[in-house]
Structures are given as C-alpha cells and as structure tokens.
Amino acid sequence: MSAYSIWILEYANVPDAPTSSLVYGQHNVGVEKLPYAYTLLRGNGMNILLDCGMNAASHGMEFVKRYNVSDWISPTQVLAEVGLTPEDITHCILTHAHFDHMGGLELFPNAKFYIQQHELESWVSAMAMERRFRWLMRATDTGDMIYAVQLAREGRMIGVPGDVDNLLPGIDVRLAKDTHTAGSQYVVIRNDQRAESEDVYIYTGDLIYRHENLHGGQPDDPEYLPVGYALGSQTNLVMASDEVMKGVGNDIRRVLIPHEGKMTTLYPSRVSKSGHYIVEVALRKDDTSRVA
Template sequence: MTHNDTYQVSIVKFGTRSTLKSDVYLNYHIYKTADGPVDMDYFFWVIRNGQRTVVVDTGFSRQGGESRKRTFLIEPIEAFAALGVDPAEAPQVLVTHAHYDHIGNLDLFPDSNIIIARAELDFWLSSFAARKQFQHSIETEELDYLKRAAGEGRVTTFDDDYTVAPGIQMSRVGGHTPGQSIVTVQTSEGQVVLASDAIHYYEEFEQDLPFMFVNDVREMYAGFDTIRQLIDTPASHLVTGHDPSTLDRFTPVTAGPLAGLAATIGRKEEQS
C-alpha cells in the first residue's frame, strides 16, 4: 500500500438537536423499552492525503437547519475553510443521500464533480419527492441545484459500487433512502466505514433498531448486515451518521476553530 491510496478521515460536527428515542427509531413501542432523551449530532466528512481531497456530504444549509430548529455549532463553510478545503480546487463531492442535512451546501462547490447512486438521483428527481413522507426530509431548492448540476454534466452516478480513487469506494445499500450509500476508506489506522445514515447511531447498529424514516425496512436491515460483514473482516472503524459519541471514539481535534467539533482517523500523508 502506498501513500497515494491511504488517507486521513476528518469527522466534523457542525450541528445538533435533542429529541426522544421514540422520535428516532421506527415503531419504538414494539421493543417494550422505556422512552428516553437522545441527542442527534450532524456531521460531514473529509477524506484527504497529499494528492487528493474528497468531501463526503455537505451538511444542512442555514434555511434547512433553521426551519427545523436545528442548532448550528459552526457554519459548514467555516468548517471547510478550517480544514483547508478550497472549493476553487473542485474537490470531488460524494453524496451519500439527498436529505437536507447532507446536501445543504452543495452550492459551495460549483465546479466539483458530484458522485451519487443512480437510484438516489432518480428517486429525488421523480414526483415521489413531493409526497409528504419524503418531502419532510428535503429542501426543494437543494434538489433543484442537484438537478442543475446533473444537467451541467457534473454528476456521476453508479448502480452498486463505485471506485472513487484507489483506497476509496462508495457502495449503495439503500434502506434509509433508495440510494443510501456508504463510503469505505483506507487509512494508516485501517479501513474506515463511513456509514452515513445507513446507520445513524451505534445503538441502532448494535441492537438492530431501524431508524424512523425509512424507504425500505428490509434493505435497511440488509445494510446493517453488509456493514457487519465489513466490520467482521476488512474494516477497523465504523463512523455512524449522527451518534453524539462519535468524536469521542477517534483522535480529537484540540486546537483551532474545530477544537471539540472534529476528530480524525489516520495520518494525512504529505505530497511526495
């Protein structure tokens, strides 16, 4: 393995909210477990080495966050700047799914190639996006931007798996949304699974609890199984989409604008 196919993963927490488990897990009452409070944190991820920068999701916009009463901890544009991510360099942007809290700032990267599962793009550009159960999780203007980007030839789609670069792969698992994808990344500390919303919480994964908003429950369970197989064999680290304990599990960022709001996995290899 060379420096070219080994990366550092940065996990950035930019927002948060407080809710209840019954508002998080599907049909929570069937588990006959007492309800209780739970926080939900909001993240995006950046994959880097000396040769390449890849952005994984872009968080929620000011409009998307405020209309849902989410708390901003840092503006995503400021967090990207703190990481040294320069939109002018047109880094690839991987969209794990098109919910408001994952594509809210795509317009920060007007020259970037966007990679998204074909099933995800097709679904959200169809009439189903306007149905109440789906519309709850999107911002129409953001889907319009994604559609325009596709029209400009800036969107790459895939069916099942897509090799972004040596050491970085994107895979569709479905479940939460039709094209929900995960990203696997090779780092100096082993392979990382960026589960995004295929798994919102570690508890969700460990106790087999499907999330409240789901397109296909069977696919969501199958996605759990796919990730279990990865963790049992090649992968060393699981990064979930919204769990507040996430940053505590990895190397914390302790200085600068992202102190207390970010963590890393692996080294960022320098240009050789």
Template sequence: MLEFAWVPDAPTSSLVYGRHNAGNEKLPYCYTLLRGHGKSILLDCGVNYASHGREFMERFNVQNWFSPNEVLAEVGCTPEEIDHVILTHAHFDHMGGLELFPNATFHIQQEELAAWVSLMALDRRFRWLLTATDTGDMLYAVQLAREGRMRGIDGDVDNIFPGIDVRIARDTHTAGSQYVLIRNDGKSASDDVFVYTGDLLYRHDNMHGGVAGDPMYVPVGLAFGSQTKLVFATHKIMECAGFDMRRVLTPHEPAMTSMYPSRTTKNGHYLIEVALAEGQQSYV
C-alpha cells in the first residue's frame, strides 16, 4: 500500500458518521500494488496534480503529492509497468490518475461509470452529488472506453484476474462502488484472503465504532447512497475477511502502518508491505 499524498485536516465528521464537531484529522491518500504471475495490478490510481486534477486538490487541500514515477520507484516499479488498474469507484482521489499509467487497462463497475454520466447531466442545483467527482476524469474515462482501455464490470466477478474477485456494493459510498478480494493462496476456498475496501470504509472505526469488545458498524460520513446498505456492505466485507480486521485493507486509515511492516519514504509517505511472495525482496 503506497501513500502518494494526504489531506492534513479532513473533517472527522466526513470519516465516521455522526462524529460532528470533533475537529479534523489527517487523511492519507493511497493506492495499492499487487504483483504476481508476471502482472502488475494497481488498486485505484490516485490523482494527477495537473489541470483539472490540480483544481480538485486545491479545493480539498491535498498536500505532499508525488507522481507515480516517484511513488512506485520505492518498490522497484514504474507506471509503464502497470498492466491493469481496478477502480473501486470514480472519486477524484481514486480515478484521477488515469493519464499517468500509459499501458494500463482500467476496470470499473459499469453502473458506477453510467451513474456519474447521468448525474453530470442534471441541473446545476444537483451539483453537490458531484462533490468528489472530477467531470474531467469522466470525460477521459469515456475516451479510454472508446479506445478499449476502460472496461466495465457487470456486478460480482470471480477471478477477474487469477485469485482476484470483485464485489459490487450498490448505492453505498457511490452508486457502483466495488471492493476487491485477493485470495493470496489462489485457492477458491482460500484461507488467505485480503479485502481491499476502497472508500466503503475509511477508518477502522467504521468496523467497530470505537466500542471495545462490543463492535458496532458505523458507516463513513460520506455516503452518496444508503447508509443502511453501507452497513450491510461492511458486514459482507467483514465476513469475507473472517472478521479479522488485519485482513481488511483500508487505504485512508493511517493505523494500517502498525498492522504490517511499513516504513516512511523520503517524501514522508507511508509504504506498507502486506504480503510478500516467496523469494521477493522486502521494500521495507
């Protein structure tokens, strides 16, 4: 898991539902690299500090951004080597980096793509719905679709790549958010599963509500869909992870660094090594 930027002062109320007047906290921005079987796959692709992406980053006070060139160099990889990107959803901090991976094919839920295009076509009064969605990214996504480099996924799919499954969580954080199951042993009945949540969860608090010994799901503060559906999606995520919080990979959670080997890069970002292939050198 590779941090590439952060927001120093994200409102806590946006991260955990109901935590109003609780101040601000750091929100790391991150994407995650999977390597194996000769392929390099990225989960989400960050944001591009250029043109329309820069406007969004200024609006949300995104700081300390570094390009994928520099971020991936920390783990001996380049943007050109990325074969595929699985997009959990279309918000600017997850899909804003489309232009930075010239050889990648992108994979998103069909419903996610379609929903944003429909919302863009509404009257200006509805623009809150586009709060975290860069319409410039959507235009580029459609261009990529035309070129065959943006592929739509139809709901739940097993083995989208060997050992990797996607699950849709409709009408939750966004219309067609998806989470990613990584079966690290490649077995269909795996006992070595990791779940990459995208923004269905922001914080560990979303899994336990901060209630020690008596966990309660508390959804993220920013749901464009149903909070109830988000809570049920959280339960499904927990089931897939065997209710082991360490198996739930939440890119916006700074405490991930204490759960797995990690280090701080020269740019001040976290780098977390969740699992190493046999014979693979550690980058921590």
C-alpha cells in the first residue's frame, strides 16, 4: 500500500545539452534534449517536493541564458496540473544547490527546506574564493545561497548532518560526498513505510542524468558510466551509482531521475497543454490519478 503518491513534474528543458556533460567520456557526439523536473510526494498530510526548480522569471534569467533553458513554467502552472498551489508545499528536500534544483526557494512560501550541511558550507566557501576559481560556481546562483542562509536564520532551512533515517516519515536521505557536488544527497522513499521495505524508490538528483549512467547502454551487462558534469570524483559517482542500484534491488524503474525523459515510458504519463510531462510513479489508495 503506497504511503505517498509520487509524480515527476517537468518544468523546463534544454534542447541542446552536450551529451558529454551527461555521460562522462562521450565527447564530440553532439547534443540532446535535457528535461528539467522536480518530484512531488503527497501523503501523511504533507506535500513534499524533491528539489524546487528555478525562478526563470527573475534571478534565474542569468542561467536561462548561460544554459539555454527553454519552455520554463512557474510552479503555479506546474502544480495546477496536479491540483495544488505552491502554498500547499509543506516540505522540500534539496539534493544539491545547483540553480535548477534550488533556484525556486522563494516560490514556496510555506515550505521547510532540507539540505546537507556539507553542501551549504561548501558553497559559502566557494563563494568566498578569489575570482580565478569562479568556474566552481558556474551552476550555482549566489542569490540562492544568500536566500538559503536567510531561510536558515528563519528556521526554514535545515542543514542535515549526513545520513538520516525518517527525515520525514518513511523518507531517508543519504549523503553522497564529493560526487556531483561536495554535499549531494539522494532520497530513499520507503513507500510501504517499513524499515525492511519492499517498496523502495530512490530520487537521485544529479548523481544520475540518464539510464546510460547506470548501465552504459548495456542493460544485460551493465557498466556504470558517471555523469559528465561533476565537481567531485568520478570514482565516488560510480560508487554512489552502485549504492542506488543496491537500494532499489537493481530495479532501474525504481530510480527516479529528474533529468531522464525516459521516465515517461516506465509509468503512466501525460503531456500538459504547455507541453510538459507529468509521470505518475505511485498513487495512494485514496488519491486520484492526475494522468488518466
């Protein structure tokens, strides 16, 4: 029995992302469409977002230009497709601080946010480095960092100390240190709420961009190929990939990947009027389908 309904909600895309940024080592093989999405969990009296997108209408514009982000729609538009408003979001677990995952902080006025302590600290340190180190900040909005610290002051941004079980009921977080970023975390959803769960989903953030990262294009003889864009170590990314696959009993369908457009082929889905996909991964008994 599902404790949470789970939807993956696309909110923008990059039509021409270099494949080499998505799968390490695939140089000079062109570009491909990269969807941007966050995930919504609804249950136990809560509406939980996993990552919170970006605000392309204001400060996110710098990143829209830098990465050619297209077709952005606001959380008001995205959530209307599942019958919610941004005010309804009660909690948000941030996998990391990049602009497309943490850039929407101010758009969810009632949410309490969770991020790894190490992630927050590392970005404040990176901001304080001299100008020649600015490549480190290429995908992080300093405005987001300032707002994150402001939210911490208000008690609405909580720094998570490493691995925590039941951060929210049936939801665990795991630190993947020095991987995509210094303090990336992934989210384990035990949707039967049992300690020895038989109904696990893992939301990866950007530890994984594509199924190819998990099987190297060879599902029958899988090989981990790390993501192409990483501040930490490729070895650590490979090890984190293995943790994720073990965590879901090697069932790739249970790996929820925000930038993987093929999620629409694994679960019921539909495309909204604005052209964005909604994937329905799980449905609580008392909930109604948003894709039927």
